[in-house]
Amino acid sequence: MPVKTTENGEFKPLIVAFCCNWCSYAGADLAGTSRLSYPADVKIIRVPCSCRVNPLFILRAFQRGADGVIICGCHPGDCHYTTGNYYARRRMTLLFSMLDYLGIERKRTRVEWVSAAEGVRFSEVMNDFAKHITELGENKKLEDLRCKKSLD
Amino acid sequence: MQEIFGLIKEKAEKLFADGSVNRVLGWKKGETEYDRIPSVFESAEELEEFVYDGFCAANLSKYLIRESREDGKIAVLLKPCDSYSFNQLVKEHRIKRDNIYAIGIDCDGKLDIDKIKAAGVKAIQSIEENGSEVIVHTLYGDKKFNRQDVLLERCLCCKGKDHVSGDEFILAQNRVDTTVKDRFEDVRKLEAMTPDERFEFWRSELSKCIRCNACRNVCPACNCIKCVFDNEDSGVAAKANVDTFEENMFHIIRAFHVAGRCTDCGECSRVCPQHIPLHLLNRKFIKDIDELYGEFKAGADTETKGPLTDYRTGDAEPSLISDRGGSN
Ligand code: SF4
Ligand code: SF4
Ligand code: FES
Secondary structure, eight states: OOOOBOTTSOBOOOEEEEEETTTHHHHHHHHHHTTOOOOTTEEEEEESSGGGOOHHHHHHHHHTTOSEEEEEEOOTTOOTTSSHHHHHHHHHHHHHHHHHHTTOOGGGEEEEEOOTTOHHHHHHHHHHHHHHHHHHOSOOTTOOHHHHHHHO | OHHHHHHHHHHHHHHHHTTSOSEEEEEEEOSSTTOEEEEEEOSTGGGGGEEOSTTOOOOOGGGHHHHTTSSSOEEEEEOHHHHHHHHHHHHTTOSOGGGEEEEEEOOOOOBOHHHHHHTTOOSEEEEEEETTEEEEEETTEEEEEEGGGGBOHHHHTOOOSOOSSOSEEEOOSSOOOOOOSOTTHHHHHHHTSOHHHHHHHHHHHHTTOOOOOHHHHHOSSOOOSSOGGGOGGGTOSSOOTTOSHHHHHHHHHHHHHTTTTOOOOOHHHHHOTTOOOTHHHHHHHHHHHHHHHOOOOTTSOSSSOOGGGOOOTTOOOTHHHHTTOSOO
């Protein structure tokens, strides 16, 4: 299990960020080279396009201990593959609505559009998301006890 | 439906006689008085076993995925709701339309044996359908039901008794409308609950799941050759002993994979041995799609793009969901 508490016992969420290669991943890079900070517990997973994110990936992330999952892609209209993010947008909207319908906290999942030039925005988005997840606390509703055990 | 039964059988015999088909896909009697099994008849003689009554609820269109690839033409019997699944399969190029002769047949609602049994009926000898009445003959005497009271839930929310596809139609003289309920009514009730109430509701329902996969196997929209849930390496191929995640995951993904393609045929809820209201998951997607992307009826035709294989530049952002407010 990744360490989820700070030295003084505060909860530190584990966040998985799916970032599209062409915009948001480059945005994260820019944030890094510009020395902008964002929480170290944001684990970035690079995907070719936001529409590569299968709903199963998101559930899997929760299963393996994530407390929040964020999907970042190019701004609508700017997708490297022209329309990928438009499809992703519909899928994610429906998936999030279904998670809400099952009673799972609606603020644990998010989609943000971050371009390669928006290093500042990337760090802001991650800081804000981490803040929300910290307030929500640990993911209990979508946890997998089996994984908890093997990770501990 | 007795009148219709005769007409269908006659038609099927004729199709065999003039050689226009070499198989007929219909139903035959199963082990009990209320068990009807989808079945392929290969000759006029075999049609002796053919039945069509209130228990022929099974949607036959999925069987065409395999059957339409065989040699020769096959005739299939489609109830109005089945004709939507049929269209959807044609649209997805899953069945060979040219090898099929589709006969649309009338339906006056299918019976729910669980509702009959719930009324304390035991030792059923035979079941008689007489217009708006259903008479169950048992060892302990007869029990009469109003047909409308023992219909399957899906028939109470029937999309209408008109077929959306078919080469020929066999319809009753007095057609009955069974729709009395708005299909989104129960979804709205759930939406009105608090997230924690909803979570509890779904925990109590989904924890009953035994992962028999019947809901997936029966579904005409679930038609991948290799299903994600069959991947043994994934760790989701069977029910986990002590875990809630696996249950949620299976049901979210099952419903998601048919989102935009589910015709709300109601087969999944009908076959679930644990009586989990799976239609409440499917209909949530249908309702959201209708509200967000414009009304869409899967299977209404064979051309329109599905809502998840289409987009508008001005579509709603996913933040719409988290902006719904509330404590979490
Ligand atoms: S049919 Fe019912 S019990 Fe079987 S897998 Fe589906 S929901 Fe679970
Ligand atoms: S999900 Fe259920 S209602 Fe929808 S098409 Fe499949 S079996 Fe029919
Ligand atoms: S490539 Fe960035 S969203 Fe498609």
